[in-house]
Amino acid sequence: MSASTPRAPFWQGFRDGLPFLLVIAPFGLLFGVLATEAGLNILETLSFSVAVIAGAAQFTALQLLNEQAPTLIVLASALAVNLRMAMYSASLTPHIGAAPLWQRAVIAYFTVDQTYACASMAFEKHSEWNTPQKVSYFLGAVMPVCPMWYAASVTGALIGTTIPEGLALDFAIPITFLAIIAPALRTAAHRVAALVSVLLSLAFSFLPYNLGVLVAGLGAMITGAQVELWVERWKGKA
Amino acid sequence: MEGVDKTALWTVIILLGLGSFGLRFMFTGLVGDRPMPDWVLRHLRYTAVAVMPALIAPLVLWPAGTGGEFDPPRLGAAVATLVVGYVTRNVLAAIASGAVSLYGLLYLLG
Numbered sequence: 158m159s160a161s162t163p164r165a166p167f168w169q170g171f172r173d174g175l176p177f178l179l180v181i182a183p184f185g186l187l188f189g190v191l192a193t194e195a196g197l198n199i200l201e202t203l204s205f206s207v208a209v210i211a212g213a214a215q216f217t218a219l220q221l222l223n224e225q226a227p228t229l230i231v232l233a234s235a236l237a238v239n240l241r242m243a244m245y246s247a248s249l250t251p252h253i254g255a256a257p258l259w260q261r262a263v264i265a266y267f268t269v270d271q272t273y274a275c276a277s278m279a280f281e282k283h284s285e286w287n288t289p290q291k292v293s294y295f296l297g298a299v300m301p302v303c304p305m306w307y308a309a310s311v312t313g314a315l316i317g318t319t320i321p322e323g324l325a326l327d328f329a330i331p332i333t334f335l336a337i338i339a340p341a342l343r344t345a346a347h348r349v350a351a352l353v354s355v356l357l358s359l360a361f362s363f364l365p366y367n368l369g370v371l372v373a374g375l376g377a378m379i380t381g382a383q384v385e386l387w388v389e390r391w392k393g394k395a
Numbered sequence: 396m397e398g399v400d401k402t403a404l405w406t407v408i409i410l411l412g413l414g415s416f417g418l419r420f421m422f423t424g425l426v427g428d429r430p431m432p433d434w435v436l437r438h439l440r441y442t443a444v445a446v447m448p449a450l451i452a453p454l455v456l457w458p459a460g461t462g463g464e465f466d467p468p469r470l471g472a473a474v475a476t477l478v479v480g481y482v483t484r485n486v487l488a489a490i491a492s493g494a495v496s497l498y499g500l501l502y503l504l505g
Contacts, residue, residue: 180486208409217450222407228407238450241443242415242418328454331451332472339478342444352448369453370446
């Protein structure tokens with residue numbers, strides 16, 4: 158297949174997305190298990206994963222629903238968790254902004270941490286790719302990630318509570334997120350933002366309904382932006 | 396378990412689905428080629444590192460798996476994941492290190 162066809166980037170995306178099976182499978186499985194423990198049936202669990210298709214937001218929403226939090230708080234907290242999706246969207250805009258609207262809508266729906274990570278790295282590396290090739294790459298990366306999310310959620314719901322607690326699957330959440338965050342701590346501003354986020358979330362953990370996460374997220378975003386400005390000014394003066 | 400209220404559940408599934416899509420489509424769909432203000436981009440750049448650590452810090456120190464009790468193996472696994480992820484910039488290596496550390500420390504200390 159020639160490089161001018163969208164087929165080569167599609168399979169490259171597929172290969173790049175493939176390792177994330179190891180992340181998506183246990184994480185989706187865990188969601189299915191937790192959803193079942195919270196009293197959701199299989200249709201509800203699958204609908205949740207298909208409609209929302211975002212691990213962290215789903216876990217947040219599920220946890221708050223389970224705590225009988227007000228619906229508005231559930232939505233606000235889970236959407237706050239998903240705010241990074243807007244950043245991904247902004248970052249993808251220069252690459253796929255010229256694609257037809259329906260293709261951009263499909264990509265938007267499938268924008269998750271893993272597909273975005275693959276795409277942002279590949280698009281930077283292959284600046285020669287045209288828009289159809291970039292769209293193909295993205296859809297290739299989607300294939301091993303997103304359908305697996307639905308399948309793992311349903312599988313988790315089917316096997317229900319049979320996962321032994323000794324497997325400590327609860328800790329798949331922090332480990333997965335730490336693994337995704339750690340390589341992103343590439344500048345002082347990112348590192349300070351993450352540190353402020355941790356400190357604020359612990360300091361405000363007394364707040365109900367995960368509101369501490371909103372406070373910490375907002376504070377850390379402002380911190381990151383400010384540190385970036387200071388570093389720029391300092392470099393400008395130096 | 397009393398379970399989740401079904402009306403609240405479907406309200407959340409539908410609205411959270413629409414809202415998440417809205418966030419994902421916000422820029423690719425509506426902004427297109429128009430430039431965005433610098434200050435907006437500057438804040439959005441830190442959303443992930445601002446929200447994710449806030450989500451997991453309490454889970455690391457007060458894990459759900461131990462009923463909120465501080466757990467040295469889990470803290471050790473979190474530190475291993477963070478360090479390996481930071482040094483290698485490899486998500487899978489970080490996850491593997493975290494898993495190995497967690498099970499190793501649970502076996503040794505548990």
